[in-house]
Amino acid sequence: MLAALACVPLAALADGVPTVLSQIVVTATRTAQTEDQTLAPVTVITRQEIEMLQPSSLQDLLGTTPGMAIANSGGPGKGTSMFLRGTDANQVLVLVDGIRVGSATAGTTPIQDIPLDQIQRIEIVRGPFSSLYGSEAIGGVIQIFLRHAPGTFTPNASVGVGSYAHWRASAGFSAAGDKGWISVQANHDQTKGINSCRLGAAALFVACFADQPDKDGFHNRGLTLHGAYQFDDAWSADGLAMRTEGFNHYDGSFSDADDYSTQVVGGQLHFRPNASVNLSLRAGQSTDFDSDYLAGTYVDTFDTRRTLGSLQADLAAAGGLLTTGFDWQRDQVASTTPYDVSLRTNRGLFGEWQRSFGAQSLQANLRRDDNSRFGGKTTGSLLWGWTLASNLRLTANYGTAFVAPTFNDLYYPGFSNPHLAPETSRNLDFGVRGTPAWGHWSVNVYRNDIRDLIALNPAFVPENIDRGRITGLEGVAGGTLAGWEVNATATLLNAVDDARGGANAGHQLPRRPRQSVRFDVDRSCGRFSFGASWYINAHAYDDLANRHRLGGYALTNLRGGWQVSRDFKLQLALNNVFDKDYETAYYYNQPGRNFMLTLRWQPGARATR
Secondary structure, eight states: HHHHHHHHOOGGGGGSSSOOSOOOOOOTTOOOOEEGOOOOOEEEEHHHHHHHHHSSSSSHHHSTTTTEEESSSSTTSSSSEEEEOOOGGGGGGEEEEEEEEETTTTTTGGGGGGGOOOOOOEEEEEEEOOHHTTTTTTEEEEEEEEEOOSEEEEEEEEEEEETTTTEEEEEEEEESSSSSEEEEEEEEEEEEOOOOOTHHHHHHHHHTTTOOSSSSSEEEEEEEEEEEEEEESSSSEEEEEEEEEEEEEEEOOOOOOEEEEEEEEEEEEEEEEEEEEEEEEEEEEEEEEEEEEEETTTEEEEEEEEEEEEEEEEEEEEEEEEEEEEEEEEEEEESOOOOSEEEEEEEEEEEEEEEEEEEEEEEEEEEEEEETEEEEEEEEEEEEEEEEEEEEEEEEEEEEEEEEOOHHHHHHHTOOOOEEEEEEEEEEEEEEEOTTTTTEEEEEEEEEEEEEEEEEEETTTTEEEEEEEEEEEEEEEEETTTTEEEEEEEEEEEEEEEOOOOOTTTOTTOOOOOOEEEEEEEETTTTEEEEEEEEOOEEEESSSSSSSOOEEEEEEEEEEEOOSSSEEEEEEEEEEEEEEOOSSSSOOOOOOEEEEEEEOTTTTTTTOO
């Protein structure tokens, strides 16, 4: 009886305080508001949830969120693409503490290189947000906040061992005083991996175009410095520095290994003279470095740098909040491959108005971007909400967005087109959400029409010749059921080629399953916790011609934890329990049944945590 009474949902044990139902988010508006105030669909992942779910990597964690599909090219550390609400990998903006990250040549973000041990929380906003952030935000915005913890001095450490000779370790601390705080976190992660590409790829001219029956391992190490200081009641500042680097082996005919690094540095100065005015100045730089090798011989290097500056003013007036700002960005490429142009700049001027009228709320965004290579682009969005009752709300959103062509699209020698225009989109979203006593739920339906999609012509030269139409429905629910913490998401997606008269008209866009379901249950009993996750994805195709079929699959993951003492916790994750053979990218293998055993040290942690 006593053991049964000790069993409670894990969410109720966070730091020994009642569950906070609505968290503060900033990504949906570039200003602070509670999660239930946001008019756009948003998902927040906390540090507690990361440690509870025990995902293998950042891509595995993101794959559990609504509307997200992940394609991985051969296991841990390998190239990974994410498709949010059916949009392409280069149509999702990724920020690290407000700083844009990703490759200016490829146009995507190497999320496989960002360690989970460096992350405090993640905000995922679904829908078009170029009207606030500029290029790339067609499908949504993912913002990663670096790790820190409250308290005068909070150290932490962990070590884990698992399948495929996988081991990882991390250590760090957060310290705070009357005026500020600082956080330091370091990590190391390595594995011998699996054979990335199935045999037969060379003969069939698919996937990696090579037959290399070896284990493709990787190692990754990282360091993060993060802090803030309050000078007086009006002035404050914060800064960060993050670097991850490593070496990755994979299968390929042009290259089969790469030496990589991702680095983010930046700072922000705040001036808040009173409750009605908040001014901020931000500066930062992100770098994406990659050197490729084939059979141990150097092939080439791609080094891109994104330097940015931003000035923002938030003014409370006339019962609402007016936000105006100016963004400046410079993209620069240094490579052994000779690009005709290696530098471009972008200036963006934006404005936002938020106001509540009784039970109704409104958010209007407008932005003008001026790019040194393709000229100007204007985007806007209008978001509306109506609170029907204290726990029921309707929303309707419309917005336009765009993605600028990458340096590879515009200037890669022999396979580029300097006359490309940006990809553009128009998105409409209707939603209803509720917060009953047992938890929360939401349903959204949306349509996204994308024009001027960049695709390769028969000569492998990119042109604005394609169109896409994406319609979808996503449902989310979570709460407490019979003592269990239960979370579920379901997505119905129809992402098709909409090019009129084209050979692929009506075909499904690559790597987007039409249906996906996620279901998580977790519970804690005294010093013990346990949980399970089920993932079901329908079939998809790897190519626009829909010749290469990716079979549907269902996965089961189990996890458990034991609070050995006040300071130590032992965790075990068993993934792909039934050893399912599946692919998220054609001819690329995924790990079979595998485990990870982790010991965590956090002095002062509650015994029930």
